[in-house]
Amino acid sequence: MGAGEEIRHFTVDREAARVRLDRFLEVCLGGFSRSRIKALIDDGLVKVAGVKAQKGGQRMREGDSVEVTIPPPRTLELVPLEMKLSILYEDSHLLVLEKPAGLVVHPAPGHEDDTLVNALLAHCHGLRDIGGVERPGIVHRLDKDTSGLLVVAKDQGTHQALVNLFQSRGVEKVYLALVYGVPRHPKGTIRTFIGRHPGNRKKMAVVERGREAITHYRVLTHGEDISLVEVKIETGRTHQIRVHMQHIGHPVVGDPLYGGKGLRRLAPPLREAIKALGRQALHHHRMKFVHSVTGEEMVFSSPMPQDMEKVARAANIPLPH
Numbered sequence: 554m555g556a557g558e559e560i561r562h563f564t565v566d567r568e569a570a571r572v573r574l575d576r577f578l579e580v581c582l583g584g585f586s587r588s589r590i591k592a593l594i595d596d597g598l599v600k601v602a603g604v605k606a607q608k609g610g611q612r613m614r615e616g617d618s619v620e621v622t623i624p625p626p627r628t629l630e631l632v633p634l635e636m637k638l639s640i641l642y643e644d645s646h647l648l649v650l651e652k653p654a655g656l657v658v659h660p661a662p663g664h665e666d667d668t669l670v671n672a673l674l675a676h677c678h679g680l681r682d683i684g685g686v687e688r689p690g691i692v693h694r695l696d697k698d699t700s701g702l703l704v705v706a707k708d709q710g711t712h713q714a715l716v717n718l719f720q721s722r723g724v725e726k727v728y729l730a731l732v733y734g735v736p737r738h739p740k741g742t743i744r745t746f747i748g749r750h751p752g753n754r755k756k757m758a759v760v761e762r763g764r765e766a767i768t769h770y771r772v773l774t775h776g777e778d779i780s781l782v783e784v785k786i787e788t789g790r791t792h793q794i795r796v797h798m799q800h801i802g803h804p805v806v807g808d809p810l811y812g813g814k815g816l817r818r819l820a821p822p823l824r825e826a827i828k829a830l831g832r833q834a835l836h837h838h839r840m841k842f843v844h845s846v847t848g849e850e851m852v853f854s855s856p857m858p859q860d861m862e863k864v865a866r867a868a869n870i871p872l873p874h
Contacts, residue, residue, distance in 0.1 A: 562618065564617070565615055574619075583720070593622075593623070631674055631689070645708075647715070648677075649704050650703055651701060651702060653700055653858075654699065670690070673690055683709055690712070691705065692712060701728070701836045701837025702854075718842055725785070727837075728794055729781065730806075731868075731870075733803055740770060742768070745766055748762060766788050770785075771784075774871050780870075781865060782798075792810070807827050807830045830860050839853065
C-alpha cells in the first residue's frame with residue numbers, strides 16, 4: 554500500500570445483489586461523487602472478487618468481495634477569494650446562503666479561482682478538505698445560472714450527515730421557475746428516468762435506463778405566454794427540473810440547453826426581457842431540513858430575484874405577494 558493510501562473492503566449482501574457496481578459504491582462510500590467513483594474504477598483501483606473492475610455498470614453478486622483503494626488527496630491549490638456573500642444563517646457547523654446567478658459553485662475548467670468555493674475558503678477558516686479537496690464544504694450544487702439557496706458544511710461530521718440527508722430525500726427543496734406556456738393540469742407529478750443525452754454529452758434527457766427522477770409542480774399564476782410554477786423535487790438529478798419541464802412541453806424560460814426557440818412569437822417587450830435575463834429562469838426558493846447537531850428544523854426561503862421578476866412583469870403575470 555502506498556503512502557497515504559486507504560483500502561476499504563465490502564461484501565455484497567442479498568439486498569445489493571444485481572445492483573450496479575457504481576451504485577453499490579455510492580452507498581458504501583457515502584459522500585463520494587459519481588465522477589470520483591468512476592475515476593476510481595477507470596484507474597483500476599476497484600476489485601470485485603479479486604479482479605479489477607472494468608466498468609461501473611457491472612452487476613454485483615451476493616457474497617462478492619469488493620476492495621477499493623483510495624489514493625491520498627491530490628494537492629489542489631485552491632486560492633481564497635474575498636467576495637461578498639449573502640449569508641442567511643451561520644453557526645459553527647454549517648451555513649446557508651443565497652447564490653447569485655452566474656456564480657460557479659466549485660472550480661472547473663475555465664473557473665479555477667473565481668467560484669463560490671474560493672469565496673468560502675476566504676470566509677471560513679478550516680474548511681479545506683471538508684468533504685474533499687476540490688469541493689470543500691459543498692454538499693449539493695446549483696447550476697451556474699440557477700440562483701438561490703445553498704447549504705454548506707463546516708465540519709466533516711456535518712458534511713456526512715447532510716450528504717446522507719440529501720441521499721435519503723430528507724431535505725425539502727422547492728424552486729420557482731418561469732416556463733413557456735400554461736400547463737394543462739395546474740399541478741402534477743413527473744416521474745421518469747434521467748440519464749446522459751445519447752446525442753449530446755452536455756445535456757441530460759429522459760431515458761429508459763437512467764436514474765429515477767421525481768418532480769412535483771404547481772402553477773402559481775400565469776399570463777398568456779408564460780407561467781410561474783413552484784417545483785418541488787424529491788430527487789436531485791443533474792438538470793432535473795429543466796429536463797422535466799421540457800419533457801411535459803413547458804421548458805424553463807431562457808434555458809440555453811432545453812428552452813426551445815419560441816422567442817419570435819412573443820411580444821417585443823417580453824422577448825427583450827428574456828434576452829436581458831441571459832439565463833434559465835430558475836431559483837431555489839425554499840429549503841427545509843433537520844440540523845444534524847441541534848435537531849432543530851431549519852427552514853429557509855429566498856424571494857424570486859429581480860431579473861426573473863422583470864420577465865414576469867413583461868409577461869403580464871400577476872405576482873403573488
